[in-house]
Amino acid sequence: MGLRRGLVALGAGAALLTALMGTAAWTATPAAAATREWTPTQADPAVREIQLSVPTSDGLVLPATLRVPADARPKMPGMVLVHGAGPGPREKYRAEAEAFARAGIATLAYDKRTAGYSLLERSYSRLADDAIAAADLLRGRPEVDPDAVGFWGFSEGGWVAPVAAERAPQAAFLVVVGANGVAPLRQQIWADTIKMEHAGVTGSLVETHARTPYRVLTAMGLFPEPYFDPGPALRSLTLPVLGIWGAQDRLTPPVESVTAYRAGLDEAGNSHYTLRTVEGAEHGLRTTTTGFDKGNTFAPGYVDLVTSWVADVAGGRPPATSVAGVGEQPRATAAVPPPFWYESAWVQVGAPAVLVLGFAGFGLTGAWRRLRGRPVLRSSWPAGVLAGAGLTTVVGTFAYLGYLQATAGRTVTPGPMLAGRPLVWLALQALAVVAVIAAIMVAVRWRAAAGSSGRTRVTVLLATGAVFVPWAAFWGLLVP
Template identity: 35%
Template structure:
């Protein structure tokens, strides 16, 4: 047995080697520096990425819309309505009236042809989504109808019962029917010849009006969604994203965002089905789409309207497609003149134009996928839960850091006021290296989520503008995924540090606050 060495004497090699091994084993902050440690870190990151990928797949669902196999045959490129009368042009006089509703009232502008022999046909306009003021909506359409001898009425949309969360299309139909009744009472109007023009969201309202008031002479459905709002929204997002060129993995966000229940409740109208109402329509229908409108199922919608009204024995469906026209049947920012001409001809020619040929005319439409039911997420289908996770997780991490910081301040203050008996004993801290890695994990996770949110907003803007940008779409996606890998790396390094600290017999997170903060992050 050897005794202690004298000062200045060299330490035996065996003793030095043993001491270094003990220090390295007991000091969790000592650098590893061995290749096998690097391999373990890389393997841990790879395993973490795979586990998260599996978790994402399990949470589901995938987004795989079915190709549309049905086609619609366009008979001719000329959109003119057969049996339509020759159009004359009149001056227009405009008046503003008040439409009394149940518990409210709205203003409406009526455009009256001056000098046209009456009584005249009339048209009531039904707004699409949005605020819907007559000063901005349907200006060109109403003016054109009036110039050609049709009394056009554009009411303001009722907004006290119309919100993002709540929309009752059946009740809205009753409100618009008040405008129909008022227009019928005008001395210039033939009460038996009042039709309805509905655009976009109005396509879920006009069929209800037609069923509730069979005396309506005709229905014009412009850019009608036809399918329930949830299906139309998913279809539109899919079309926009495909045009933007986003990676396939991003499409998984469609059913997760559109298929879940909305945070805060409400939104019952997203599953409103207009089909039962359309199957009871007996009026002639003019269906209008622009081939440049990617947000609507322009082939499926026309076919479904035709199929639905046929259930009521109604075969009077006229379908028109306008080349390169957008959702509002605009080309180059202006409402297509041929559409305005055809609209006036169809309304003025009723009832003779109800089954006039050609039944389908214009540009050949193309719709690659079906606007079908949206699959719901298996787990995170509750929007409140998802919102709570997205907001609550970063909040929990910030709260954890604030709690640890507050505890540290309190400990320092207490130490100054009451110095411990053992001057070498300070407030308890995290195990060596744990705090830094814990902070890195929290920061990397939050930054990854924020980057993902930025990315989704950026591609949403590109999609809505129908633009492409490879730097944002592909480059941004790569950046988000790299940040996610960094977060996994931070988690692996933290796990290894916690293991080393625990193996060395030291406390990983002394105290209740630090323990809760660690597990919270």
């Protein structure tokens, strides 16, 4: 009877989760290399493309595209485009490269490295070296003024490009777009929290989705560069700097980032920085209405601002320091302390393993005895409920959180909700409460377990339940 009730609980929970969830995956494919020059048929006819290769300091060769005006005159300013996060084919930045090239800036976009760069591994120092190698290549082109080559860094490139500019004494300027003034872990938690709140989610799931997994990944060494500090590079930059943010940026905290850039550059004694926040613009300076949607065109004034500013710097007229525009930041970021011991790999991998083995083992031992024709060990019905509800909760929680992570793009799709709580999450919380109540009942009835074998089996289940309670509390299942 206890096993049957547990299987019913397991089946009901699994059916509910299956009905309300889907899956998605993140994939990346590196681009192929080429070396030739041509006038493209589908690109802007006013822009000429030249295919090059960037040799890196560690022996890689990164395919690159140089774009210049079709009627290019020699000795124009040049700008290396430094990628944002994620897989990095250079075509991602065709729109920016062509827009800047039409205005007389030679742009070099290169494929981001795949060796040493992935979802779980990266080094901003190594990426900065790649950008410096690209600048060296650009500086040697006959179309480019070697004394007027700088960096343009977007998003993650806003951590990388300042390091490159700091290390490259030949750098003439730095442009950053959607750059962060806070560490990556702090920024990621802030951005995911904003997305959850925008989706209307309230309660414990906000932290469980937006904070807890990243802290665990950090403790496991699987969140790359979590505490990277952009401050040291900013505090050393005296070259002209242009920083641009969308007022409706929901991936980078625009208000705090402007403040951090201003403080760092002031400390460096920089007298030629320009910081602008653009209304009606999202993270990548495309048009937007909410910050979570993205238009097909750049925000008005963005391209003109970059090209005119670079032209002034290249012409020996770097603008004096100025700050203008106000961003919308729904909430402040929060400092993220180092992980605690219970967020470590051995706890966060070990505890679910114990729970799955303990809960599943309770039912499997009974089934195994049936198959072998041996007498079934009797147990109280709360034991079956604890095993079934506990196992469903553990498996379902990781499945649902995985679904949220895999499908989260600019917005989160949590599924049907009730009072700000997704129905899937409410079901998991209900199952967790049922499991806790069942564990208490099992503990009360422990002495009544028949025989030493039956008591041992129930004792193991009860110990599993004791591990389940703090685990469920940590993952927000026992919190409103």
